[in-house]
Amino acid sequence: MASVLIVDDSRTSRKLLEGLLEKNGYNIAAIACNGEEAVSLYRQYHPDIVTMDITMPVLDGITSLKQIKQADPKAKIVMVTAAGQRGKMVEAIKYGADDFITKPFEPDDILNTFKRLLT
Amino acid sequence: MFFRLFGEFLLDRNIITEVELDELIEYRRNNRVRLGELALSLGYLTVKQTNEINLYQSRVDRRFGDIAIERGYLTEKEVSKIMDMQDEPYHLFSQGIKELNIMDQKDFEQYVSEYAENKGLSDEDMIHIKNGDLDLIAPSIIKTGNAPSEEVFLLLLRNIQRFISNDIYFAPPVKKTDYRVNHISFQEITGPFPMIIGLCCDNSELLTLASIYAKEDFTELDADSYDAVCEFINIVDGLFARKRSAEGIEMNLLPPTYCDSLMVTSDRDFYTMPVKINNAPITMFVAVKNSNIKFSKI
Numbered sequence: 001m002a003s004v005l006i007v008d009d010s011r012t013s014r015k016l017l018e019g020l021l022e023k024n025g026y027n028i029a030a031i032a033c034n035g036e037e038a039v040s041l042y043r044q045y046h047p048d049i050v051t052m053d054i055t056m057p058v059l060d061g062i063t064s065l066k067q068i069k070q071a072d073p074k075a076k077i078v079m080v081t082a083a084g085q086r087g088k089m090v091e092a093i094k095y096g097a098d099d100f101i102t103k104p105f106e107p108d109d110i111l112n113t114f115k116r117l118l119t
Numbered sequence: 120m121f122f123r124l125f126g127e128f129l130l131d132r133n134i135i136t137e138v139e140l141d142e143l144i145e146y147r148r149n150n151r152v153r154l155g156e157l158a159l160s161l162g163y164l165t166v167k168q169t170n171e172i173n174l175y176q177s178r179v180d181r182r183f184g185d186i187a188i189e190r191g192y193l194t195e196k197e198v199s200k201i202m203d204m205q206d207e208p209y210h211l212f213s214q215g216i217k218e219l220n221i222m223d224q225k226d227f228e229q230y231v232s233e234y235a236e237n238k239g240l241s242d243e244d245m246i247h248i249k250n251g252d253l254d255l256i257a258p259s260i261i262k263t264g265n266a267p268s269e270e271v272f273l274l275l276l277r278n279i280q281r282f283i284s285n286d287i288y289f290a291p292p293v294k295k296t297d298y299r300v301n302h303i304s305f306q307e308i309t310g311p312f313p314m315i316i317g318l319c320c321d322n323s324e325l326l327t328l329a330s331i332y333a334k335e336d337f338t339e340l341d342a343d344s345y346d347a348v349c350e351f352i353n354i355v356d357g358l359f360a361r362k363r364s365a366e367g368i369e370m371n372l373l374p375p376t377y378c379d380s381l382m383v384t385s386d387r388d389f390y391t392m393p394v395k396i397n398n399a400p401i402t403m404f405v406a407v408k409n410s411n412i413k414f415s416k417i
Contacts, residue, residue, distance in 0.1 A: 009374065011343055012333045012350040057374055082357025083372045086364050102361070104282070104354050 002118050003029040005045060007038040007064065008053040008080065013103065017051060020107055026114070035064030042068050042075065049117060050077045051101070054088055062092055069096040076117050120251045120280075121208035122147050123288030123395065128234050139221050144286060144398075146215040147208070154183040156214050157201045158193060168192050209249035253280055263292050263390050267312045268405040271359055272392050275316075275403050278355050283331045284397050292392040297384045298404075299417070302340055304348040304377040305404065306356050310370035312363065313408035316356055318348055319391075320401045327399040340379075349375035378414070385412040 004026050008014045011033075018028050029047040032038040036059040042050065050068065054061040061079060068075050079092045082103040089100060099113050122144055129135040135143075155173055158164040164172075164187070172186050184198035193201075204210060209231075216222050222230075235245050240259060247255035257273045272292060279287055302325060305317030318325060323340050329347035330337045337344035353375050360370040383389070389406035406412050 010346055010350045010353070012347040015333065015335075055372055055374055082353050083360035083370065084357065084364055085360065085369055085371065087369055103357055 001025060001027045002048040002114070003027045003045065005030050005032065005038065005041055005047040005050045007032040007035065007051060007056070007061070009033050009056040010053070013053065013080075016105060017110075020105065020110065021114075024111055035059030035061055035067075038064045039067045039071075043071065046072070048076065049114060050075065051080050052077050052097075053080045054085075054092070055082075062088065062095060065092060065097055066095040078113060078117070120253060120256070120285065120287055121248055122212055123286060124248060124256075125212065125231070125234055127288050127395075128237070129230060134230060135221055139219070141398075142219055143212065143215050143221070146219060147211055150211065150215065152205045152207070152210045152214055154187075154198070154201050154205070157204055157210060158187070158197070160210070160213070161201070163197050163201070164192055207249060208251045251285075253277060260289070260291050261392070263294070263405075265390075265407055267314065267359075268292075268390055268407055271314065271316055271355070271405050272390070272403060274355050274358055275318075276394065278351070278358070279328070279394065279396060282351065282354075283328050286397050287394060289392060289394040292390040292405075294388040295383075295391055296386070296388060297382065298389070298391060300378075300381045300383060300404075302377075302379050303381060303404065304345055304352055304375060306349070306352050306375035307373045307408070308356055308360065308370050309373065310360075310363070311368050312370065315389075315404070315406040315408055315412065316352060317404035318352060318401055319404055320399075324396075324399040324401050327396050328401065345377040349377060378416070380417040382415045382417050383412065384415070387411070 004021055006014050006017050006028060014031055022028060029045040030041040032041050034056045038052065052061045052065055065077050068077060076098050078099045078101055079097045080101050080103065084102055098117055101110050101113055126140045126143055130137060130140050155169040159166065159169050172183055175186055176183055187193040188195060188198060213224065213227055216227055217224065244259045253276060257276060261269050261272045263269050276289060300319045301321050303317050303319040305315055308314045325340060325348050326337050326344055328351065329344040332351050333347035353372065356372050360372060363370045385406065389412065392403040394401055394403055
């Protein structure tokens with residue numbers, strides 16, 4: 001059962017994602033409200049996959065992505081974006097983002113992305 | 120949507136009561152338009168034929184359309200057309216007011232004409248309203264003279280309809296230079312079309328949207344329920360930003376936030392647009408941020 005670290009400053013968004021993933025057999029290793037927590041929790045739990053919101057307070061998603069990838073180049077990180085800004089997506093790819101999912105969440109989109117990255 | 124738009128019009132004129140409007144909304148949730156009623160209204164069947172089929176149908180487990188075709192009263196094409204019309208809210212409203220003994224068909228049609236005239240709606244506008252097609256209704260109602268704000272208001276309505284409820288009623292946007300807000304969730308977008316987009320309420324009406332969106336039963340406006348409203352606004356603003364991105368225009372979304380008891384002032388107009396969701400009144404707020412807009416705590 002693959003483990004997931006969910007990172008989002010929106011409680012609603014975290015809960016929606018958590019519910020979907022648990023329903024589909026994923027184990028939620030940990031949940032972070034900002035990028036700083038995400039880096040710390042990644043080091044602690046080494047989840048199989050991370051969902052990372054881009055726009056967050058304290059430490060944004062792209063900086064957090066960069067730090068996690070520096071510590072573990074094999075980390076699998078899916079960036080989550082509402083706005084789909086091309087500039088941020090290019091930057092995220094540059095720092096090693098593995099894929100993107102957009103809000104509002106489409107369950108099939110998320111599950112297929114996870115399946116692809118974990119096989 | 121037709122139920123609310125037209126129902127509120129009848130309510131404002133004391134043609135129906137609040138109780139009757141609530142009964143109609145409930146009727147809509149639990150009923151579909153009967154094929155016989157539609158066929159009758161289109162002149163495809165006579166009253167005698169409709170009654171004959173209804174009587175026969177009450178004794179056998181067969182569909183109205185199949186019986187009508189078998190007896191040569193309707194063609195397959197006519198049945199298909201009527202079935203497409205079953206989802207049109209106008210016909211369900213018409214059926215509802217008769218079954219609930221609120222008014223007769225003649226009065227209903229007269230009030231529909233008055234509604235169109237009062238709102239300055241064309242025949243084409245009325246077709247869209249009768250069909251409940253928001254994308255086609257909205258341009259005739261959402262007029263601010265500022266295209267990005269009109270687009271945002273429509274996006275908000277469309278996504279309220281998508282994620283929250285189809286039971287919505289809205290009135291045209293209003294220009295303001297000052298506005299007192301009791302509760303607001305809002306987000307700032309930066310870039311070539313800078314805006315502040317928000318949802319406001321006087322009491323706790325935002326709880327309706329928050330609870331449905333987050334699938335939780337919130338009982339007070341607190342950090343968690345506001346978070347749900349903020350996330351909804353974030354989704355809508357994200358859709359606006361993605362469309363701009365596809366056009367090569369990069370917009371940036373700042374984290375949404377919320378506040379109580381604010382006075383909003385500006386040296387230029389901003390817009391508020393009232394909307395009722397499941398009869399809970401909230402206000403949509405759009406400020407184009409090339410103005411000196413200020414949020415002051417009261």
